[in-house]
Every structure is written in C-alpha cells, then in structure tokens.
Amino acid sequence: MSDRFPLRRYGAAVFSAVLFSLAIPNEVFQWGMPLLSPFILTPLFWGLEGASLPQARRMLVLFGLVFTLTSNYWLAFFGDYSIWTIGGVTLGYIPYYLFLSHFLWDAARRPLPLRPLLLAAVWTVFEYCKSSGYLGYPWGLLPYPLHGILPLIQVSDLLGIWPLTFLLAWMSALLADILSPPAPPTPSRPTPSPLPQLAAAGLLLAVFLAYGLVRMYLIPLPERGAFTAALIQHNADSWDESPDADEESILTAERLSLEAIRTTPEVDLVVWSETVLTYPYNYRPAFYERRPAEKPFFAFLVELNRPLLTGSPYREKVGEEVRYYNSVLLIGPDGAIQGAYKKKHLVPMAEHIPFWDVPLIQHFFRGTIRLYGTWEPGKENTVFTLPLEDGTLVRFGTPICFEDAFTVINRALVRAGAEVLINLTNDSWSRTVSAQVQHFVAARFQAAALKTTMVRSTNSGYTCVIDPWGRVRADLPMFTPAYLTARVPLYDRPPTLYALAGDLLPRLLFLWVIALLLWERGRGGMRTPHG
Known part of the structure; x- marks a missing residue:
C-alpha cells in the first residue's frame, strides 16, 4: 500500500x-x-x-x-x-x-x-x-x-x-x-x-x-441420571440504595422460590444468584432469623425444605485480621452451611485492589472512588455434593460471575470432580442485553470445551441451562423477575483432551x-x- x-x-x-x-x-x-x-x-x-x-x-x-x-x-x-x-x-x-x-x-x-x-x-x-x-x-x-x-x-x-x-x-x-x-516477480523469485x-x-x-x-x-454421552433445579432470576436493581432494597430483593427471591416448588414439587435444589444475601450469612446467622421482617430468611428455609445455593459475603477472622470473600453457600433447610466456595479470580480494581494494605492506596480509593474495602481471593476448588432421593450423588462446582469464562477456573473444578458447573452471577448493573449475552457466549464455549453441563443462575439474565454441546436446554427472558425449573442431566463422560492438556x-x-x-x-x- x-x-x-x-x-x-x-x-x-x-x-x-x-x-x-x-x-x-x-x-x-x-x-x-x-x-x-x-x-x-x-x-x-x-x-x-x-x-x-x-x-x-x-x-x-x-x-x-x-x-x-x-x-x-x-x-x-x-x-x-x-x-x-x-x-x-x-x-x-x-x-x-x-x-x-x-x-x-x-x-x-x-x-x-x-x-x-x-x-x-x-x-x-x-x-x-x-x-x-x-x-x-x-x-x-x-x-x-x-x-x-x-x-x-x-x-x-x-x-x-x-x-x-x-x-x-x-x-x-x-x-x-x-x-x-503483489510484489513484481523476478526470475529468481516468482510471485507466490x-x-x-x-x-x-x-x-x-x-x-x-x-x-x-x-x-x-x-x-453420545451416556446419561447416568438427572436432578431438577429451580433457578431464581429475581431481577433486583443493583444500583438501588434505598433502605429497603436489600430486604425487597430477598423477599422477591423467596416468593419466586416458593412459587417454583409449588408448581414443580420434584425440585431438588433451589439456586439464587450472586450476593443476593448482602450481609455475611456465616458471621451472625441470628440476623437472618428476623430479616427480612416480612418473612425471615430462616423461616423461609424451613418452608422451602430443600437445599438452597446462594451468593453471600463470607467473613473469616485469621488472628487479628478480618477477611471477606465473595462466596457461594449451600444452605440446608435447618440453616446449616453445607459447603462454601470462595471466588478465586476477583475483578481487578473493583473486587480486589493490589497493595490495599498500603495507607496511600486505601486513602485514594476511599476518598476518591468511595471504595471502602476489598474481597480476599479464595484458594480452594470446592466441589459441592447433593444427594438425591434415588441415591444419586451430584457433584458440582460454582464459578462466580465472570469466572465461568476462565478456563483455569473451570478446568480446575472439573478436574476436582465437578460433573456440573453452576454459575451464579449478577450482570444487572450493566443494564444492557449485550453485556449479558457476551457473558453467556464465553460460558457456552467453556461448556463445549469441557463437555460439561453449565447451569447459569443470574439476577437479571441470561439464566439458562447449557448442555455439554453448547445447546441451550432451557432459559428465561432477560430483565424479567421469573423462575426456571429445569431438568439438569448428568453424564458419564471421560475428560476431554482440553480438560487434560x-x-x-x-x-x-x-x-x-x-x-x-x-x-x-x-x-x-x-x-x-x-x-
């Protein structure tokens, strides 16, 4: 040129x-x-x-x-x-x-x-x-x-x-x-x-x-069983800072959950989305004995009478240091935590700030950006187990938010024994369809690459079940409060070459x-x- x-x-x-x-x-x-x-x-x-x-x-x-x-x-x-x-x-x-x-x-x-x-x-x-x-x-x-x-x-x-x-x-x-x-040919070098x-x-x-x-x-991948999940898309406004916003969010999720099990009693697992519980559940469970005031969370768990998978902050004290994690908790009907996964790959400069312990860094982010804390990255590849009535044991991992797009996270969970990946995410802050579909596309490739069912339970979309070939088996319209009861198949599958290499x-x-x-x-x- x-x-x-x-x-x-x-x-x-x-x-x-x-x-x-x-x-x-x-x-x-x-x-x-x-x-x-x-x-x-x-x-x-x-x-x-x-x-x-x-x-x-x-x-x-x-x-x-x-x-x-x-x-x-x-x-x-x-x-x-x-x-x-x-x-x-x-x-x-x-x-x-x-x-x-x-x-x-x-x-x-x-x-x-x-x-x-x-x-x-x-x-x-x-x-x-x-x-x-x-x-x-x-x-x-x-x-x-x-x-x-x-x-x-x-x-x-x-x-x-x-x-x-x-x-x-x-x-x-x-x-x-x-x-x-093309460059002009020469006798010694014809133009390819x-x-x-x-x-x-x-x-x-x-x-x-x-x-x-x-x-x-x-x-074909031989199917060895299935479980029924109720995915709750409660469509809460991530930017609503009104005093009752958190309780209204939980109440909506509770209402949709109870509607889901009434219409589909065979539900084995109810799944909420990322950080629906905004107060660390493991820190003071008594808080949830009385909140939300209209229907306390503990009373809801008893009525639900099924395990609940939900996002929640997780508080941990190590010596004099207090750490907070963006986590997923599996909570039983009695309110006991049956398992916890702590998000490993945090969003840089939003969920995690490098050198946060340096006073100058803290002063800048607190004074200029009004960011008053940072999550701690998790370290474990937690694989949850869910026993079904027929004796089947479901093993699943829970990448949080954009972790379902990262090979290193999903491969580690699959290699640790997860046969299903259940992603809990909240993209509602974007207020756009394209952001949610772009996120889904990354997850779809991961499901196909690992030949693993990917379940996506989101605040506002795109809530769906993706099979090991990337097909969407069930879904919900975006930015709509709704629930999805879906059969999630379990496959006997050898690890893919990509999972290994x-x-x-x-x-x-x-x-x-x-x-x-x-x-x-x-x-x-x-x-x-x-x-």
Whole structure:
C-alpha cells in the first residue's frame, strides 16, 4: 500500500474494530453476526502491509481503543466507578496492543507463504495472553461470533477455542493478501499466491465442521441420571440504595422460590444468584432469623425444605485480621452451611485492589472512588455434593460471575470432580442485553470445551441451562423477575483432551514465534518485502 494516503491505514484499523464489535453480541445484533468472522481482521492486516513500525503502533492503539469502547461500552454503566471500569479497561489494554503491534508489524513484513501463518499465530498468542492471569479478560475473542454454529465450536474440546482463533485470523490474513497488490516477480523469485493456503484453510474449516457433527450426533454421552433445579432470576436493581432494597430483593427471591416448588414439587435444589444475601450469612446467622421482617430468611428455609445455593459475603477472622470473600453457600433447610466456595479470580480494581494494605492506596480509593474495602481471593476448588432421593450423588462446582469464562477456573473444578458447573452471577448493573449475552457466549464455549453441563443462575439474565454441546436446554427472558425449573442431566463422560492438556496450542505457537525470531536473529535479522 502506498503511503501517499497514510490515513487509510488508520481507517482500516478502525474498520476492523467496528467489524469486530458488530460480529460479537451487541445491542443491534443481540446474538452477533457470525458471517463477519473471517473478515474481521482483514482490514487491519491489509493496513499493516508496508507500514512503518510507528504507523503499526498507532494502528493497533487505535484498533484497541475503538474496539474496547464499542464492544464494552456497557462498562460505563458501573455507577460511580464507571470512569474506572470503562476507562481502566480501555487504557489498561493499550500496552497489550502496543506490544502486539511489534509482532504483527514484523509478521506483516514476511513473504508468502509464511506471512499469513505468522500473523495468525501472533494473534492467537495475543488473545491467549489477554485472557490469562490477574488482568485476564476473556471477552470479545475472535471465535465468539461463531458461538451459535454448534458443530464448529465442538473442536474446543480438543484444544480450546484456539484452533478457531488461529483459523479465523489465518483466513483474514489470506484475504488481506488477496486484496494487496503483489510484489513484481523476478526470475529468481516468482510471485507466490495465497490461494493454495486459502484452500487449505477452507479444508480445515470443513474438518472442524465434520468433527463437530460427529461429536454431536455420533458420539453420545451416556446419561447416568438427572436432578431438577429451580433457578431464581429475581431481577433486583443493583444500583438501588434505598433502605429497603436489600430486604425487597430477598423477599422477591423467596416468593419466586416458593412459587417454583409449588408448581414443580420434584425440585431438588433451589439456586439464587450472586450476593443476593448482602450481609455475611456465616458471621451472625441470628440476623437472618428476623430479616427480612416480612418473612425471615430462616423461616423461609424451613418452608422451602430443600437445599438452597446462594451468593453471600463470607467473613473469616485469621488472628487479628478480618477477611471477606465473595462466596457461594449451600444452605440446608435447618440453616446449616453445607459447603462454601470462595471466588478465586476477583475483578481487578473493583473486587480486589493490589497493595490495599498500603495507607496511600486505601486513602485514594476511599476518598476518591468511595471504595471502602476489598474481597480476599479464595484458594480452594470446592466441589459441592447433593444427594438425591434415588441415591444419586451430584457433584458440582460454582464459578462466580465472570469466572465461568476462565478456563483455569473451570478446568480446575472439573478436574476436582465437578460433573456440573453452576454459575451464579449478577450482570444487572450493566443494564444492557449485550453485556449479558457476551457473558453467556464465553460460558457456552467453556461448556463445549469441557463437555460439561453449565447451569447459569443470574439476577437479571441470561439464566439458562447449557448442555455439554453448547445447546441451550432451557432459559428465561432477560430483565424479567421469573423462575426456571429445569431438568439438569448428568453424564458419564471421560475428560476431554482440553480438560487434560489445557491451552496447549497458543503455548506451542508462542514457542514457534520466539524460535523463529531467535533463528532469524542468529542469521542477521533478515527482512523481506511484501510478495
């Protein structure tokens, strides 16, 4: 591309970001636009052809800013913290995109047939790094627009979503090559064509589809039983600070729960959502003997006469130190806590503040942001057990909120023995459908990757039961107070390759990229033009 009009490069980066935001679930296209998937990165890769390194840096920063703001704009609805949620995420990932720009710029300078493969490898490693660690944010990944094409997403039980990430980035890079003018051929170096690789990418797509069809329809998982769950979506307003808001929230959940067991007496487990109980249940249970005043919680448990799974703060004293956890409790009809899971991956800068013990840090967050405390991260992979009347024992894990999007959390729970994952979450603060559907999409991929039933019980949506192939077996409309009584099947299933091996593909691609760079450095840092 000629630099007579360098603004076209930046326009291409913005166009890619907009395509990406339209492809994933958004307020215009609630479930996303999967047909855009192979083209999402094509403008960006096209613009990188012949770019200087400073231009590549500006392109990637611009892409990151536009994509983050247009795909995660619902973070701006986080009340008084919105400047830190939307601003923190947007600015916090600029270093990621700056770092990425160096590798994409280097890959874009390679000749065919290496260039499109290297661009795809670099992008796959980038999305893996973006989704991992303390600052990990597995939202808006390249394969997510494909979530509704169930045969395609079955390949995730082999190597996670990363084969699809690589394939889509590869196709985008090949299409960018087709759109770019080739370098003139020389007698010693004829101009290669991207078409053979494009045919290979199409063949790989067909292989993925064939694998998915076989996995879904020819390799059944034997069902060993089932239990009936009542999922309570009470649709409380997360930003209601009125004196009676907490009690009204609990009363609504109680009313819906009792309606659920009256209409479906065979319910085995009632599930609420994240932190419906706002006062630490384990600290002073006597508080719940008299609250809510209209129907005290303890009296409700007796009437319910079934185990209740609910979110609640958990208070723990270690020496002179008091710790609070965002937790899920399994509470029996007698009010006894039968098990507790403490959230391990907390939301950075919202649920957990690094260096909170430093007085200057506390002063800033308390005085400027009005954040007066922080959760402690849990450490245990708690697996709950639920005995059924027929003698069946259900073993389940409970990732909290966005934990159901993290491979490291869900794999650990499955490897610890969980045969069902029950996610308790509250996305009502976002006030948008797109935020809730984006969350669901991440969970859907996790269910398919681990071949594990995923139950989602939420405050305002998307409440549903996802089977091991990603099919939604039952659901509720969003932002509506309602209950869902659903049969949750239990399967005898061997662990998937992905459950055993984890994120092997992006790690191997990382080693390949680094080995290639080191090899070329040893040869004197070869650089080749487009073509």
